[in-house]
Amino acid sequence: MNRAVVLLLGAGVLLFGIGAGMFAFTAVDYLSNPYGVDSFTARRVYRVDDRLVSYDEFAAGSSLKVAGAGLALVAGALVLGAVTWRGPIRGARAEPDPTAPVY
Amino acid sequence: MASDKEFDPRFDPAFQRGFESVGLGGSSGPANVPPHDPASSSLALGNLEPGADGDPSRLGDPLNAAAGVEATTPAFDEPARASAPSLVGNPWVRALWILSTTFLLTGLLSEVWIALLSTSNTNAFEALVLPALLQGLAPWLMLTGLAAGVGVVFLHAVRWRPHP
Numbered sequence: 001m002n003r004a005v006v007l008l009l010g011a012g013v014l015l016f017g018i019g020a021g022m023f024a025f026t027a028v029d030y031l032s033n034p035y036g037v038d039s040f041t042a043r044r045v046y047r048v049d050d051r052l053v054s055y056d057e058f059a060a061g062s063s064l065k066v067a068g069a070g071l072a073l074v075a076g077a078l079v080l081g082a083v084t085w086r087g088p089i090r091g092a093r094a095e096p097d098p099t100a101p102v103y
Numbered sequence: 104m105a106s107d108k109e110f111d112p113r114f115d116p117a118f119q120r121g122f123e124s125v126g127l128g129g130s131s132g133p134a135n136v137p138p139h140d141p142a143s144s145s146l147a148l149g150n151l152e153p154g155a156d157g158d159p160s161r162l163g164d165p166l167n168a169a170a171g172v173e174a175t176t177p178a179f180d181e182p183a184r185a186s187a188p189s190l191v192g193n194p195w196v197r198a199l200w201i202l203s204t205t206f207l208l209t210g211l212l213s214e215v216w217i218a219l220l221s222t223s224n225t226n227a228f229e230a231l232v233l234p235a236l237l238q239g240l241a242p243w244l245m246l247t248g249l250a251a252g253v254g255v256v257f258l259h260a261v262r263w264r265p266h267p
Contacts, residue, residue: 046227058231068243075251082195087188
C-alpha cells in the first residue's frame with residue numbers, strides 16, 4: 001500500500017478521533033454542570049434524576065470541525081488509494097505446485 | 104489571381120484552391136504549379152498513390168493507408184493508456200462508493216432528524232447536544248460524500264476505455 005495513502009488515512013482517523021473525543025468531553029462537561037432553575041433567566045428547564053435543572057445553549061466549539069476535517073482526509077485517502085492502485089501483485093504464488101515436473 | 108497563389112508541394116495541386124483557374128487559361132498557365140511529390144503526400148493523405156511495389160489494387164485503400172501511417176508514427180496516447188490500469192477489481196473504488204453513499208445518506212438523514220428533534224425536548228441531551236452534533240457534522244458528511252462521489256466518477260471517466 002502506498003505510504004502517502006496510509007499517512008493520509010491515519011491522519012484522517014486520528015483527526016476524527018480527536019474531534020470526537022473533544023466533543024464527548026465538551027458534552028459530558030456540559031451535561032454534568034447544569035444550572036439551577038431561575039425564574040429570571042431564559043434558560044430551558046429539564047428534569048434530570050427527579051430534579052429540575054436548566055442549561056445554556058450547547059456550543060460544540062471546534063471539535064466538530066476537527067472531526068469533519070478527519071472525515072474529509074479519510075475520503076481523500078480513499079481517492080488517492082484508488083488513483084495509485086496498480087492492481088494485484090503479479091507473479092506472487094502462495095504455494096509451489098507439487099505436481100510440477102522437476103527438471 | 105490564381106497565378107499569385109502558391110501550391111503546397113506536399114499535396115496534389117489538382118485538389119488545392121485556385122488550380123482550376125490556372126489550368127483553364129490563367130495568364131501564367133500551369134507552369135507555376137510545382138510538381139506534385141507523392142512521397143511527401145503519402146504521409147499526410149494516406150497511401151492514395153500506388154505503393155512502392157506499384158500494385159494498383161492498393162490504390163486508395165484506406166485500411167492500408169491507415170496501417171502505413173500507424174506503422175511510421177506511433178500512437179501518442181497508447182503508452183498512457185497502457186500504464187493506467189483498469190478500475191476493475193479496485194478495492195478503493197468500492198470503498199469510495201460505499202463511503203460516498205453512506206456519508207450522503209447520513210448527512211441527509213441528520214438534517215431531517217434535526218428538524219424532528221427540535222420539536223421534541225424530552226431531555227437535555229436530545230434537545231441540546233444531539234442537534235448541535237448533527238448540525239455540526241451534517242455539512243461535513245454531505246460535502247465529503249459529494250466530493251467522494253464526484254471523485255470516483257471523475258476517476259471512472261479518466262480511466263474509461265472504449266470496448267474493442
